[in-house]
Amino acid sequence: MRKLSLTVNGERHDIDAEDSATLLDVLRLKLFLTGTKSNCLEAECGVCTVLIDGRAINSCITLAAQCEGADIRTIEGMADGDKLHALQQSFIECDAVQCGYCIPGMIMTAAGLLNEKPNPSFEEIQEGLCGTLCRCTGYTKIVQAVQHAAQDGRVRQ
Ligand code: FES
Ligand code: FES
Structure with a gap:
């Protein structure tokens, strides 16, 4: 110990x-x-x-x-009190969550990606998230949610 x-x-x-x-x-x-x-x-x-x-x-x-x-x-x-982080809000708005099991990992992976690359392309988001597996969503809405958060310029760390 x-x-x-x-x-x-x-x-x-x-x-x-x-x-x-x-x-x-x-x-x-x-x-x-x-x-x-x-x-x-x-x-x-x-x-x-x-x-x-x-x-x-x-x-x-x-x-x-x-x-x-x-x-x-x-x-x-990630949230600031009652205010969700931009990525969390975007996942909700883009309907990117099904069972939810992968979502904390997806959001943290996306946050790390956006820290390195604030305005990634759709393909760069796909590549950045490729190590985080989802059994439910088919990924498209997840990638769209990350792009939505990034494009809005709402992501703050
Ligand atoms: S539990 Fe860590 S990568 Fe799967
Ligand atoms: S939402 Fe179910 S594993 Fe991703």
């Missing part, structure tokens, strides 16, 4: 964790931030995506200890 100090969604958390604990383990099992989903645990599906210093990463293959000192953002930290 080791003591870790992690800053998640702007709040500092001091926790005890196994040396081998992944960031996903800590988020879900220690901090009870279950918006970040767990599935393949081998960087294949993208549902566990969070932002580390603004970059999208798979939390299932990232050691929590590697994240000390970083700004960790999860889906729970």
